[in-house]
Amino acid sequence: MITAGVDVGAKYSKIVLLEDGKNILTRANGVVGFDVGKSAVEVFEKALVDANLKRDQISQIVATGMGRKIIHKNPPINAGEIVPEVIADAKGVFHLIPTVKTVIDVGAEEGRGVKVGEKGGVKDFVINERCAAGAGTFIETMARALEVRVEDMGPLALKSTNVIPMNAQCCVFAESEVVTLIHAKVSKEDVAKAIHDAMAGRIASMVLRVGVEKDVVLVGGVARNPGFIPPLKKELNAEILVPEYPEYTGALGAAIIAFEMEGQK
Amino acid sequence: MSEKPREFWRWKEYRQTMPGMDPRAAKIVTAGVDIGSVGSKAAVMLDGELYAYSVTRTGGVSEETAIKVMNWALEGTGLKTEDTHYVVGTGYGRVNVPFAKKTITEIACHARGAHYIYGPTVRTVLDVGGQDCKAIRCDEKGKVTSFLMNDKCAAGTGRGLEVFADLVRIPIEELGKVSLNLTEEPPPVSNTCVIFAKAESLALLRQGWPKEKVAAAYHLAMVDRIIDLLTKVGIEKDFVMTGGVAKNVGIVSRLERNLGIKPLEPKLDPILAGAIGGALFAKALYEKEVGLR
Numbered sequence: 001m002i003t004a005g006v007d008v009g010a011k012y013s014k015i016v017l018l019e020d021g022k023n024i025l026t027r028a029n030g031v032v033g034f035d036v037g038k039s040a041v042e043v044f045e046k047a048l049v050d051a052n053l054k055r056d057q058i059s060q061i062v063a064t065g066m067g068r069k070i071i072h073k074n075p076p077i078n079a080g081e082i083v084p085e086v087i088a089d090a091k092g093v094f095h096l097i098p099t100v101k102t103v104i105d106v107g108a109e110e111g112r113g114v115k116v117g118e119k120g121g122v123k124d125f126v127i128n129e130r131c132a133a134g135a136g137t138f139i140e141t142m143a144r145a146l147e148v149r150v151e152d153m154g155p156l157a158l159k160s161t162n163v164i165p166m167n168a169q170c171c172v173f174a175e176s177e178v179v180t181l182i183h184a185k186v187s188k189e190d191v192a193k194a195i196h197d198a199m200a201g202r203i204a205s206m207v208l209r210v211g212v213e214k215d216v217v218l219v220g221g222v223a224r225n226p227g228f229i230p231p232l233k234k235e236l237n238a239e240i241l242v243p244e245y246p247e248y249t250g251a252l253g254a255a256i257i258a259f260e261m262e263g264q265k
Numbered sequence: 266m267s268e269k270p271r272e273f274w275r276w277k278e279y280r281q282t283m284p285g286m287d288p289r290a291a292k293i294v295t296a297g298v299d300i301g302s303v304g305s306k307a308a309v310m311l312d313g314e315l316y317a318y319s320v321t322r323t324g325g326v327s328e329e330t331a332i333k334v335m336n337w338a339l340e341g342t343g344l345k346t347e348d349t350h351y352v353v354g355t356g357y358g359r360v361n362v363p364f365a366k367k368t369i370t371e372i373a374c375h376a377r378g379a380h381y382i383y384g385p386t387v388r389t390v391l392d393v394g395g396q397d398c399k400a401i402r403c404d405e406k407g408k409v410t411s412f413l414m415n416d417k418c419a420a421g422t423g424r425g426l427e428v429f430a431d432l433v434r435i436p437i438e439e440l441g442k443v444s445l446n447l448t449e450e451p452p453p454v455s456n457t458c459v460i461f462a463k464a465e466s467l468a469l470l471r472q473g474w475p476k477e478k479v480a481a482a483y484h485l486a487m488v489d490r491i492i493d494l495l496t497k498v499g500i501e502k503d504f505v506m507t508g509g510v511a512k513n514v515g516i517v518s519r520l521e522r523n524l525g526i527k528p529l530e531p532k533l534d535p536i537l538a539g540a541i542g543g544a545l546f547a548k549a550l551y552e553k554e555v556g557l558r
Contacts, residue, residue, distance in 0.1 A: 034471055109461065131418070132460035141460060171460045172419035172428065173396065183325070 001262060002053065003060045005254025006040060006079060007088065008032065008067030011108035011136070012221070013043040016251040017051050017058070021259035022095075026051040027248050036067040037074070044077050060258040064088040064250050066109070083257055085250055086114045086125040092253030093217050094120025096243045101213035104232075104240075105250070106203060106222035108136040113207035120253075124210045132171040134202045136222045141171050142195045145178040146188055154227030157196045160189035166198040174198070196227040204235035212236050219246040274427035274437050276304075276509075280319035280337050286311055288342055293551055294349045296338070297374065297543020298331055298365060300358030303395025303423060304509055305330045307338035308540035309349070313548050315381075317342050318537055327361030335364070351551035353543035357396075367550060372401055372412050374542030375507050380407035381541050383529045388501040391491065391520075391528075392538065393510035395423040398491060400498040407542075413498040419459040421490035423510050428459050429483050432466060433476045441515030444480035451478050453485035462486060484515040488523055491516075495524070505529045507538035 002025065007014040013032055017025040028047035032039045048054065055076060063071050063079035064087075071077040085105065093103045094116055103114040110127060111134040117123040128134040132141065143150040164186060168174040174195075181191050216238045222228055223246035233240050243249060288294060291311035299306040301323060309317045319338040324330045331354070335346055346352075346364050354362030355374040362368070371392075379390040380403070390401040397416035403409050419425050430437040451474075456462040462483060469479045504526045510516055512535065521527050533541075552558045 034468055130457050130461075132458045137460055170418045171458070172424055180325075 001059050001259065002057055003062075003255050003258035003262065004047070004058050005088065005251040005256070005258060006044065006061060006063045006065075006068075006071060006077060007085075007250035007254060008036060008040045008063065008065040008071065009107055010066050010110065012247065013040045013065075013067075014248050014251040015043050015047040016248055016255045017047055017053065018252070018255035018259060021256055021263075024252070027245060027251075029247065032067065037070040040067065040071050041076060060262045062088075062254040062258040062261070064254045081258070081261060083254060085110070086112055086122050086127070088250040088253035088257065089219060090114050090116045090122045090253065091120045091256050092249035092251070093219060093243065095252060095256055096249070097215060097217055097241060099215045100217045102207065102211075102216045104203065104207055104216065104218045105220040106136060106218070106228075107220040111135050111203055111206060113210050115210045115213070126206055126209045128206055133169055133174065133199070134206060136220070138171050138174070138199050139195065139222070139225065139228075141175060142178055145175045146182070146191060148188060148192065153192050154196070154225040156189055157192040157227030158230070160187070160193040162190045162193065163197070164190050164194040166194050169202070192227065196225075197231045200228060200231035200235050204232060207236070212238055214238055215241055217241045217243065219243065219249040221247050223247070271434070273430040273434055275322075276437055278319070278321045280317070280340065282317040282342055283315060286314070286316050288316065288344050293548055294344065295544045295547035295551060296335065296349050296352045297540040297545070297547060298335055298352060298354050298362045299356040299371065299374065299539035299543060300327050300331055300354065300361060301356045301394055301539070302397070304536065305334040305356070305358075306537055306540040307334040308537055308544045309338050309342070309344070310541070310544040310548065313545060315533065315537075315541060318540065320534070320536055323358065327358035328363055330358070331362040331364070351547040351554070353547040353550070355539050355543040366547075369543060369546050371539045372399060372414070373409055374539045374546065375399065376401050376403040376409045376542065377407045377545050378538030378540070378542030379403075379505050379507050381545060382507070382531050382533045382535060382538055383503065383505045386503045387505050387529070389495070389504045390538075391495060391504070391506045392508040393422060393491065393506065393516070394508040398422050398494055400495045402498055402501065411498060413494055415494055420457045420462070421487050421494065423508070425459045425462070425487055426510065426513065428463055429466065429480070432463055433470070433480060435476065435480070438512075440480060441484070441513035441517075443477055444484045444515035445518065446477045447481055450485065451482045453489055454482045455486075457486070457490060480515070484519060488516060488519040491520065492523060500524065500526060502526065503529050505531070507535045509536045511535035
């Protein structure tokens with residue numbers, strides 16, 4: 001049986017096609033444009049082509065992510081069910097790393113901390129969806145101020161060992177602070193590190209509200225950023241595990257949930 | 266065809282000398298210099314009455330800005346900084362006013378200045394500045410009894426308006442008026458964060474919303490944010506606004522409607538409240554120093 005999980009995020013749509021609740025057939029992603037529904041459909045069709053499948057060969061589809069409602073019971077994707085990100089995250093990460101107790105998911109516009117229970121259920125969670133300073137947007141905005149490509153930010157930060165405190169906690173104010181630091185001739189490496197340190201501090205203080213228990217797994221697009229992991233590890237005083245495809249755990253979790261739904265029928 | 270880049274957030278700097286006042290006849294000349302995060306203000310007072318003032322943008326070096334804003338306020342008056350008896354520094358950069366004898370927080374100065382501008386019935390002062398927002402409660406003497414401040418987040422501050430002015434390419438001084446140029450209010454922008462609200466506004470523009478309608482939605486979200494802060498500190502009449510954002514009719518009129526309380530009309534430019542408060546404290550401090558009180 002084939003099921004699918006579709007995670008329509010703020011910036012990217014991610015899709016996982018799953019066989020029998022465990023074998024991943026295809027992963028696909030695409031940028032979410034102004035027409036969220038259309039972007040999700042495009043990625044979905046790409047995944048079907050990749051896997052050489054048709055929509056009617058997929059037994060069940062579960063949607064998650066910010067834009068999940070757009071594809072819920074709405075053809076051509078016609079997702080049968082929607083689940084919140086934290087539930088999909090816990091399910092997907094538990095499947096990959098069964099020793100997980102804490103999931104930290106940092107996406108483009110949201111940050112989440114999930115306490116994972118037995119069988120990959122959610123025991124508790126905390127979400128920041130209101131402030132850009134606690135999400136990937138922060139690094140992206142700062143990259144623009146530093147005139148550095150966003151994917152170069154992490155490697156750049158890793159080149160520095162200096163501690164430069166950032167006072168601003170708001171993305172808009174931090175932008176000015178970065179400009180001030182550049183004018184004060186602080187190196188780009190040091191500024192990049194300061195940016196990641198500040199972001200890690202904010203994510204850590206959010207996650208600590210639900211408590212941090214090992215194993216701690218970082219997922220979401222920001223988990224791809226190597227500069228973010230050392231300061232987060234330091235803030236939480238815990239090893240941080242990152243799965244191979246950290247941006248797909250939500251879609252994977254949704255696909256597993258779709259499989260479980262079919263099993264109960 | 267390349268268009269010259271314009272800075273829509275950049276407001277005009279200005280100064281004024283009040284007519285019919287003679288500095289040579291004054292017993293006590295004091296000044297308040299309010300170095301804000303975005304704007305710097307200097308108010309010169311003769312025996313506790315506003316005589317001259319200037320409003321400039323805060324530069325990279327606060328000391329230089331302090332000297333510049335003070336010199337400009339005194340321009341054409343025949344007075345020099347040395348002729349003042351006492352200067353108080355206030356605002357975010359108050360420690361960087363080299364000629365100030367004392368520094369006082371902008372909270373105390375805004376309450377005191379609001380009393381001068383609006384009269385002694387003022388009990389709640391909402392100061393929305395360039396990078397922060399303060400809700401201040403005070404007594405009949407203009408003394409602060411409690412306050413709440415947001416200086417961590419750009420939402421609900423002048424900075425949020427600057428970002429929006431640049432987005433829609435409307436000069437910041439006209440933004441409030443433009444936002445009222447429609448027959449029906451749209452729902453507010455749903456995001457609080459300035460970064461997200463800007464992205465949401467852009468999406469609305471691309472959907473074909475006219476600038477006026479997006480501006481209204483953006484102003485409404487800002488007003489909601491400000492009301493949250495005000496409600497936490499509690500509003501008692503009379504209610505007034507100070508700071509640069511008090512000059513935005515789009516914010517003031519919606520605050521009035523959503524709160525159900527009409528703010529008093531300012532008799533002077535409300536951006537001067539901090540500087541005026543500083544100059545009034547300076548007068549009291551000078552009188553104490555020379556044994557007049």
